[in-house]
Amino acid sequence: MTPKRYLVTSALPYANGPIHIGHIAGAYLPADIYVRYLKANQKDVAFICGSDEHGAAITLRAKKEGKSPREIVDFYHALMGKAFADFGIEFDEYYRTSSADHIEMSQSVFSKLKEQGVFETHTTEQYFDEEAQQFLADRYITGTCPKCSSEKAYGDQCEKCGSALSPTELIHPVSTLSGKAPVLRETTHWYLPMQNHSDWIREFIEKGILNGEVHHDPNQWKSHVVGQCLSWVDGGLQARAMTRDLDWGVPVPGEDGKVLYVWLDAPIGYITNTKVWAEKQGKNWEDYWKNDDTQLVHFIGKDNIVFHCIIFPIILKAHGDFILPKNVPANEFMNLEGDKISTSRNWAVWLHEYLEDFPNRQDEMRYVLASIMPEQKDSEFTWTDFKDRVNNELADIVGNFVNRVFVLTHKYFDGAVQSAATSEFDHIRQEALESFQTIGQKIELYRFREAQSAAIQLARIGNKLLTETEPWKIYKTDPEKTGEILNICTQLIAAMAIAFEPFLPFTAQKLKAGLNWNGKSWNELSSMEIIPVGHILGEMPILFVKITDEEVTRQQEKLRAAQLSNKVAEPVKEDVSFETFQNMDLRIVHVLEAEKVPKTKKLLKLKIQLGSEERTVISGIAESYEPQDLIGKNVLYLANLAPREIKGVVSSGMILMAENNKGELSLLSPERPTESGNCVR
Numbered sequence: 001m002t003p004k005r006y007l008v009t010s011a012l013p014y015a016n017g018p019i020h021i022g023h024i025a026g027a028y029l030p031a032d033i034y035v036r037y038l039k040a041n042q043k044d045v046a047f048i049c050g051s052d053e054h055g056a057a058i059t060l061r062a063k064k065e066g067k068s069p070r071e072i073v074d075f076y077h078a079l080m081g082k083a084f085a086d087f088g089i090e091f092d093e094y095y096r097t098s099s100a101d102h103i104e105m106s107q108s109v110f111s112k113l114k115e116q117g118v119f120e121t122h123t124t125e126q127y128f129d130e131e132a133q134q135f136l137a138d139r140y141i142t143g144t145c146p147k148c149s150s151e152k153a154y155g156d157q158c159e160k161c162g163s164a165l166s167p168t169e170l171i172h173p174v175s176t177l178s179g180k181a182p183v184l185r186e187t188t189h190w191y192l193p194m195q196n197h198s199d200w201i202r203e204f205i206e207k208g209i210l211n212g213e214v215h216h217d218p219n220q221w222k223s224h225v226v227g228q229c230l231s232w233v234d235g236g237l238q239a240r241a242m243t244r245d246l247d248w249g250v251p252v253p254g255e256d257g258k259v260l261y262v263w264l265d266a267p268i269g270y271i272t273n274t275k276v277w278a279e280k281q282g283k284n285w286e287d288y289w290k291n292d293d294t295q296l297v298h299f300i301g302k303d304n305i306v307f308h309c310i311i312f313p314i315i316l317k318a319h320g321d322f323i324l325p326k327n328v329p330a331n332e333f334m335n336l337e338g339d340k341i342s343t344s345r346n347w348a349v350w351l352h353e354y355l356e357d358f359p360n361r362q363d364e365m366r367y368v369l370a371s372i373m374p375e376q377k378d379s380e381f382t383w384t385d386f387k388d389r390v391n392n393e394l395a396d397i398v399g400n401f402v403n404r405v406f407v408l409t410h411k412y413f414d415g416a417v418q419s420a421a422t423s424e425f426d427h428i429r430q431e432a433l434e435s436f437q438t439i440g441q442k443i444e445l446y447r448f449r450e451a452q453s454a455a456i457q458l459a460r461i462g463n464k465l466l467t468e469t470e471p472w473k474i475y476k477t478d479p480e481k482t483g484e485i486l487n488i489c490t491q492l493i494a495a496m497a498i499a500f501e502p503f504l505p506f507t508a509q510k511l512k513a514g515l516n517w518n519g520k521s522w523n524e525l526s527s528m529e530i531i532p533v534g535h536i537l538g539e540m541p542i543l544f545v546k547i548t549d550e551e552v553t554r555q556q557e558k559l560r561a562a563q564l565s566n567k568v569a570e571p572v573k574e575d576v577s578f579e580t581f582q583n584m585d586l587r588i589v590h591v592l593e594a595e596k597v598p599k600t601k602k603l604l605k606l607k608i609q610l611g612s613e614e615r616t617v618i619s620g621i622a623e624s625y626e627p628q629d630l631i632g633k634n635v636l637y638l639a640n641l642a643p644r645e646i647k648g649v650v651s652s653g654m655i656l657m658a659e660n661n662k663g664e665l666s667l668l669s670p671e672r673p674t675e676s677g678n679c680v681r
C-alpha cells in the first residue's frame with residue numbers, strides 16, 4: 001500500500017543540555033534527509049519534533065544551578081531550536097512538552113487508558129526525604145554501588161560499572177536534597193502491565209503483524225532494532241510504573257504531588273506537536289495519527305529503541321485510536337576522537353559551537369556526519385577525518401568540478417549552454433540517471449550513507465568526463481565538441497542541484513542560483529536534458545573552502561580544554577596533622593611474584609620485598625595489569641595497614657594506585673632507581 005501521507009518524528013531532545021553531533025547523526029540528520037526527499041517528491045509530510053522538558057534530571061539540574069526548572073527548559077528549548085534551524089534541520093513543528101497543549105493531550109491519553117482498565121495500581125515502599133517532605137526520584141538518591149562499591153552510584157544506575165540499579169539496592173543511600181538518609185514510605189502508582197502485551201508485541205516486531213493483518217515488512221527494519229526488542233521480550237516484560245512522585249511534570253489528573261512518568265508523556269509529545277502544527281496549517285491532525293494510510297516513522301538513537309518499539313506501541317494500541325510506527329530506523333552511536341561522546345564529561349562537539357566556529361559551513365558537517373552515520377554499527381568522528389572528507393571529497397570533487405565547468409563555459413561561450421545533439425555521450429547520461437535513481441531507492445531503505453554517496457557520484461562522473469576529454473585542449477580544433485561536453489557537465493550540475501537538496505541543502509541553493517535556474521522537482525528528472533540550449537549561466541561562488549590544519553588543531557585543543565575545565569576533582573578530605581600523616585608508613589617495595597587469585601576477577605596475589613623481608617599482599621588490580629607485567633617493578637606501598645584475611649590469604653599492607661577517568665588503575669613507581677624498603681616522606 002502506498003502511503004497517503006507521512007508522519008516523521010525525531011526523538012524529542014532532553015532540555016537539560018545542548019545538542020551535539022552524535023545526536024545529529026543519530027536521530028535528526030537522517031530524518032531531515034528523509035523528509036527533504038519526500039517533500040522534493042511532493043509527498044504530504046509532517047516532520048515533528050520538540051523539547052522533552054519533564055523528568056527528574058531537569059529538576060536536579062535546576063537545583064544544582066540555583067534556578068527553576070522553567071528557567072532551565074526555556075533556555076535549552078531556545079538554544080536547541082535555534083541550533084536545529086541554523087543547521088538546516090527543518091522541522092515542521094518544534095514544540096515543547098511543558099506546554100498547556102501537551103499537558104491537556106497527555107492527561108487525556110492517560111485518563112482514557114485508566115478508564116479502559118489498561119493500568120493496574122501497586123503500592124510499594126519508596127524512599128522519602130523527611131526533611132524535604134517529599135518522595136525521592138531515583139536520581140535524587142546516591143549511595144554505594146552493590147556491584148562495584150563506587151560511592152557515587154545513583155538510585156537508577158551506577159555510572160562507574162554501568163549496572164542498572166533500584167534505589168533500595170544502594171548501600172548507605174543518601175538524599176541529594178537534604179544530605180540525610182531517606183526513609184521508606186508507602187506510595188501508590190499506576191503501572192502498565194507490559195507482560196499482558198508480550199504476545200502481540202512479539203508478532204508485531206518479528207513478523208510485522210498487527211491485529212492479524214500485515215502491518216509492515218519486518219525485513220525492512222534494521223536487524224539490531226529487531227534484535228534488541230526481541231531480547232527484551234524474551235527477557236520477560238514486566239509491569240512498569242507510569243506515574244512518579246514529583247512536582248515537575250504532567251500532573252496525574254485528580255492526584256496531588258504525582259506526575260506522569262517522563263517516558264509516558266514525552267512520546268505523546270509527538271501527537272501534541274502534530275496537532276499544534278496541523279491547526280496552524282488548517283489541517284486535521286487526526287488524519288496523521290488515526291489513519292492507517294499514514295506512514296509513521298520514528299527516527300531515534302539506539303538508547304531509545306525499547307521505548308519506541310515496545311512501550312509506546314503498547315500505549316498507542318491500548319488507547320485504541322492511534323496508528324503504530326511502520327518503521328523505527330534507529331541508529332547506533334557515534335564516538336568522538338577515540339572516546340564515547342559524553343555530556344557529563346563535556347566530550348562532545350556541540351552543534352551551536354560548531355555553527356559559531358564554522359559560520360555558513362553547515363553542509364560540510366552535514367556531509368561528514370551523513371558519510372559516517374552509524375546506521376549498522378557504531379562509528380567515529382575525528383577532526384582529521386572531517387578535514388580529509390571536506391577537502392578531498394567536497395572541495396576536490398564537487399567544488400572543483402562545478403568551478404571548472406563554469407569557468408570554461410564563460411570563457412568559451414560567454415556562459416551560454418551549447419547544443420549536445422550527438423549520441424557520443426549517451427553512456428554518461430545513462431550512468432548519471434542510474435546514480436540519480438539510486439539515491440531515491442537508498443533513501444527509501446533508510447540507507448543514507450549510500451544515498452549520499454550516489455549523489456556525489458554525479459560529480460565524480462563529471463570529473464572523469466573532463467579528465468578524459470580535456471575540452472580545454474580541443475576547443476581550438478573542435479569547439480562544437482567542447483560545447484557538447486560542457487552541456488553534459490552543466491546537466492550533471494543541474495542534477496546535483498536536485499539530488500543534493502536532502503543532504504546539502506545550502507549547496508543545492510547555491511547551485512541553483514549559480515545556474516540561474518529555479519530547479520525542478522525530483523520526479524520531473526527523467527532525462528539529462530534539464531537546462532535548455534542557449535540558457536545563460538550565472539556566477540558560481542566557491543562552494544567549499546578547504547579546512548586548514550590550524551582549524552583541526554584548534555578544535556582538538558578546544559575539546560581537551562573543555563574536558564579539563566569541566567573536571568571537578570573529588571572534594572578534599574578534612575585536614576590532618578603532620579603527626580597523623582607520619583603515622584602512615586609509606587615505602588617503595590619490589591614485586592617478586594604475582595599470580596591471579598582463583599575465582600576472582602579483580603584480585604592478584606603479590607609477593608613483595610621490603611628490604612630483606614618478604615611479604616604477601618592482595619591487590620585489586622587484575623583488571624588493569626597482567627601478573628607478568630608487575631614482576632620486577634618497584635611500587636608505592638603502605639606498609640603498616642593492619643594485616644587482614646582476603647580469600648583465605650593474609651594480606652599485609654596495601655599497594656597504592658591512581659585511577660584514570662576510564663577506571664583503569666595505575667601503579668606509582670619512583671622516577672629514579674630507588675631501593676626496595678626505602679621510605680616515602
Ligand SMILES: [Zn+2]
Nearest residue numbers: 145148158161
Ligand atoms: Zn557500580
